[in-house]
Amino acid sequence: MPYVVTDLCSGCRYTECVSVCPVECFHIDDTMTYIDPTNCIDCGGCVPVCPVGAIKAAHKLPPDKVEWIEINRRRAAETPVAMGKLPPLPGADERKAMILR
Amino acid sequence: MIAAASTPRLAAGRYRIAIVGGGPSGFYAAEALLRSGQSVDVDMYERLPVPYGLVRFGVAPDHPKLKQVTRVFDRIAELPGFRFFGAVEIDRDVSVAALRSCYHAVILATGAAVGRPVDVPGERLPGSHQAGDFVAWYNGHPDFRHLRFDLAAEHAVIIGHGNVALDVARILAKTPEELRHTDIAAHALEALAASRVREIYLVGRGGPGRTRFAAKELQEFAELADCDPVVEFGDRPELAASPGADSEAEAALKVLREFSTRPVAKQRRCVFLFGLTPFGIEGDGRVRRMLFSPSQEQVRSAGRGYVALDCGLVFSSIGRRAAPISGIPYDEARGVHANIGGRLTSGGSVLPGLYVCGWGKRGPQGTIGTNRACSVETVANVLADLPHFDAPPSHPDHLFAATSIRRYVDYPAWGRIDAEEVARGGAIGKPREKLVAVEEMFAAAGGGVAC
Numbered sequence: 001m002p003y004v005v006t007d008l009c010s011g012c013r014y015t016e017c018v019s020v021c022p023v024e025c026f027h028i029d030d031t032m033t034y035i036d037p038t039n040c041i042d043c044g045g046c047v048p049v050c051p052v053g054a055i056k057a058a059h060k061l062p063p064d065k066v067e068w069i070e071i072n073r074r075r076a077a078e079t080p081v082a083m084g085k086l087p088p089l090p091g092a093d094e095r096k097a098m099i100l101r
Numbered sequence: 102m103i104a105a106a107s108t109p110r111l112a113a114g115r116y117r118i119a120i121v122g123g124g125p126s127g128f129y130a131a132e133a134l135l136r137s138g139q140s141v142d143v144d145m146y147e148r149l150p151v152p153y154g155l156v157r158f159g160v161a162p163d164h165p166k167l168k169q170v171t172r173v174f175d176r177i178a179e180l181p182g183f184r185f186f187g188a189v190e191i192d193r194d195v196s197v198a199a200l201r202s203c204y205h206a207v208i209l210a211t212g213a214a215v216g217r218p219v220d221v222p223g224e225r226l227p228g229s230h231q232a233g234d235f236v237a238w239y240n241g242h243p244d245f246r247h248l249r250f251d252l253a254a255e256h257a258v259i260i261g262h263g264n265v266a267l268d269v270a271r272i273l274a275k276t277p278e279e280l281r282h283t284d285i286a287a288h289a290l291e292a293l294a295a296s297r298v299r300e301i302y303l304v305g306r307g308g309p310g311r312t313r314f315a316a317k318e319l320q321e322f323a324e325l326a327d328c329d330p331v332v333e334f335g336d337r338p339e340l341a342a343s344p345g346a347d348s349e350a351e352a353a354l355k356v357l358r359e360f361s362t363r364p365v366a367k368q369r370r371c372v373f374l375f376g377l378t379p380f381g382i383e384g385d386g387r388v389r390r391m392l393f394s395p396s397q398e399q400v401r402s403a404g405r406g407y408v409a410l411d412c413g414l415v416f417s418s419i420g421r422r423a424a425p426i427s428g429i430p431y432d433e434a435r436g437v438h439a440n441i442g443g444r445l446t447s448g449g450s451v452l453p454g455l456y457v458c459g460w461g462k463r464g465p466q467g468t469i470g471t472n473r474a475c476s477v478e479t480v481a482n483v484l485a486d487l488p489h490f491d492a493p494p495s496h497p498d499h500l501f502a503a504t505s506i507r508r509y510v511d512y513p514a515w516g517r518i519d520a521e522e523v524a525r526g527g528a529i530g531k532p533r534e535k536l537v538a539v540e541e542m543f544a545a546a547g548g549g550v551a552c
Contacts, residue, residue: 019477022125022170022470041169044317045468048349057317084477 002040003047004061005033006068008054008099012092017046017055019085027075028082031089036076037069052099115140115182116487117497119204121191123147124154126459126472127210128174133480135180139487142182144204144497148190149243150510150542150549151518152178154212156469157535158242161268162283163275165532170469178512187510188539188549192427194506197455202495206454206483209429209438209445210476213421213460217436219260223382224417227251232259232269232418239272239293241286241535243542251387252296254413258391260379261418262305262312269416270301270371271321274328284526284533301328302410304374304393309334309357310343316352322360328369332361377408388415423461437464443479444486454490456483501552514546521545 005017009032017033018026025039026046035046035055047055058069118134120127123145131143151157153171160167178185191197191211200207216231218224228251237245257273259266272280277294285293305312309332322330345351357373377393384390391412395405422436430439430447438457439446445455458479459472467475510518518536522545525534536542543549 019474020468020470022468022473023173042166042317043170043468043470044315045470048347053348085474 002037002042002058002072003035003044003055004037004058004065004068004072005035006054006056006061006065007032008052009033009050012052012054012088012095013086014051014088014092014096015082015086016049016051018082020045020049024081024083025076026082027079028086029075029079033082034072034075034079037073052096115142116206117141117204117493118143118483119200119207119497120145120210121197121200121207122154122210122212122459122461123149123152123185123187124210124212124459124472125156125170125174125469126212126462126476127154127208128152128177129473129476130208130210130458130480131183132177132180133477134483135177135182137480137484139484142184144184144186146189146191146195146200147185147187148193150188150515150539150546152185152187152512152515158237158240160240161236161272162240162285163271163280165283167469168284183512185510185512185515187515188543189506189509195500195504197426197428199500199504201454201493203493203497203500204454205487205490205493206456208443208456208458208479208483209426209461210457210459211423211426211461213436213465214424215422215436216417217420217422219379219417219419221379221381223384223388226382226384226388227386228254228384228388228413229382229415230417232261232265232416233421235269235272235416236265239285239289241289241537243537243539246286246288246537250292251413252292252298254388255297256300256302256410256412257298257414257416258302258304258410258412259416259418260304261420262303262307262314262373263418263420264313264315264318266303266416266418267314267318267322269418270303271325273298273301274322274325274369274371276326279326282530282532284531284535286535286537288537298414299369301369301371302374302412303371304377304379304410306378306396307375308343309373309375310345310350310354312350312353312357314353314356315349316356319353319356322371323356323363325367325369325371327367328371329363329365329367330360331365331370331372332357333372334361374408380407382415388413391415421460421465429455435464437461442482443475444482453486506552508543508549508551510542510546510549514549517547518542518545 025036027034134141216233238248345354380392380394393408425431432439440457445452458476522533
């Protein structure tokens, strides 16, 4: 069961996940990252490094987040692979402070 | 057999980098170098004929999905400028100084090969082992295949609360049926099938909120065919309530709490014990019992005394250190090659042209992908330094002539070993049957490449 990036990433996009993914399965667009479920090897290394806790195991998603399994699959197919860490989006730190409060 | 003349010549005017070690951090360093856009050639030296390091010899056989990372390593090996020299060992076959004379830079990716001793009386009794030795044995590492473990013992103690301890416990806890279709070494499957181990104690110094378990790997104990996880907070409810040190420890604590409420019904039990410091191992010519002392706090609050666990097997899993390499400065306190950001240092000053990445740089932490960021950092420093280096006086082509090395395994030869293993495994319902002897590997490789 692969891991899934949820909408908590949207607007932050810290990309810490990208730097620790052993198989380059993170894809990226202007707002967030997505995991390619066919490449993910379930190592779970990305989960603890996400500053906002946006990444979850697919089978542990709460019901209102289950749609993100399909969104990850679809968007990963439509977007390029992220090759390395990028600067976070503007306002990411403020957003993170709100989320973690 | 390929003739010596076929050894490819390196292009002139390019930087030449040697990477020592064919595990994850070595491959990620090669990738960072070969994708840097600079004119770089990479030669990877691996002491065994086969690549992948701990992905082959560390990752548990029942975690096949993780091993798919080798596809990434194979893609890296296909990058132009990459060469693999398997079965060439540093210090035994060729010195770091000799490599240094042929390459602009040498990156050590040799890992943390030495298990930390618990340092208690009785640790050398037969029946007391390093967890890493057991892992290497069941994974078919050529250097560990002759080890024997007394699986007639009914009780085993594992010291340490990290993921290697979980691997050892799980392999001991699984039935032969649960292991039969993995790539576990044949000798290990046979020995484990006759195992009488039925009680496995996982003992840690800290509380349940301070483990280094990955919650995901802990959760696997809830799904074993014939073993129950047992967590007894019993007289110490304060332990169940203690918060985790970080989010990962917190997630593991949640799973442990869940275990503490489960009914126990199966043949085997895996018992998690907390707050116990190793005190000594006792036995009459072999391990019979292990003693632990409680923390001062527990003695005060609960009047706890020493705890004795009868056992015939002890596995120590409290961390690993890099194996020292001749001429390479060592950081005793951290158990790594002394370095700053991957540049090797001696007495605080940088040793030009010598680098380290992976566990030999930062210690045995993180998942496979952590090595990617680690190697990227080291390689950034290599690339920054390269323009300042003089060309090395010698050339890799001369290296083998000057040493006793007469053969090696290149990547196509590894491909033949791989194909043989997969074919042998396929015949008996396993993803691969690993060849466990170096000579067998050379035989499958068609003799390897002559120098």
